[in-house]
Amino acid sequence: MKMTFNIYFCGSIRGGRQDVEIYQKIVQKLQQYGKVLTEHVSCSGLSEKGEVAVPQGDKSIHDRDVEWLEESDVIVAEVTQPSLGVGYELGRAVAMNKKILCLFRPSSGRVLSAMIRGAENRAKFLVRDYTSEEVEGIIDEYFSSD
Numbered sequence: 001m002k003m004t005f006n007i008y009f010c011g012s013i014r015g016g017r018q019d020v021e022i023y024q025k026i027v028q029k030l031q032q033y034g035k036v037l038t039e040h041v042s043c044s045g046l047s048e049k050g051e052v053a054v055p056q057g058d059k060s061i062h063d064r065d066v067e068w069l070e071e072s073d074v075i076v077a078e079v080t081q082p083s084l085g086v087g088y089e090l091g092r093a094v095a096m097n098k099k100i101l102c103l104f105r106p107s108s109g110r111v112l113s114a115m116i117r118g119a120e121n122r123a124k125f126l127v128r129d130y131t132s133e134e135v136e137g138i139i140d141e142y143f144s145s146d
């Protein structure tokens with residue numbers, strides 16, 4: 001596998017920011033493997049309001065993010081905190097035939113949507129259950145395979 005990827009990281013924003021610390025840990029690790037196009041998702045200063053300062057607001061956020069999805073080699077999504085935006089991004093990424101890794105923490109007590117867990121296939125869409133101590137190792141393993 002090449003070592004410099006365009007990586008699209010998905011994490012909840014308006015769905016709730018409870019997991020921002022784990023997003024930071026994931027993004028820092030991903031940056032060893034390439035450029036994380038959506039680094040802002042892991043920013044502790046970004047609230048549940050989202051990127052309110054973006055000119056033309058939600059339309060430009062949507063259009064920019066779909067372009068970034070197109071440009072990305074790999075999509076990594078933290079899917080523990082349910083988010084409509086993350087679900088939408090994953091659906092669009094599947095339609096683009098992208099390589100996708102979803103990360104879910106069962107210790108949250110939640111049960112992952114069947115539309116994410118059930119989308120798993122060995123080729124392109126992988127779902128990994130993890131604990132926060134394991135996440136860096138899982139990312140290393142993912143990028144060192146194939």
Ligand SMILES: O=c1[nH]c(=O)n([C@H]2C[C@H](O)[C@@H](COP(=O)(O)O)O2)cc1CO
Pocket residue numbers: 009010011012013014015016038041049050051052061065083084085086089
């Ligand atoms: O301000 C934003 N900026 C942005 O890039 N997003 C994208 C990236 C995240 O992976 C995803 C989060 O969706 P949601 O806000 O529905 O939880 O949507 C979402 C918002 C706000 O919905």
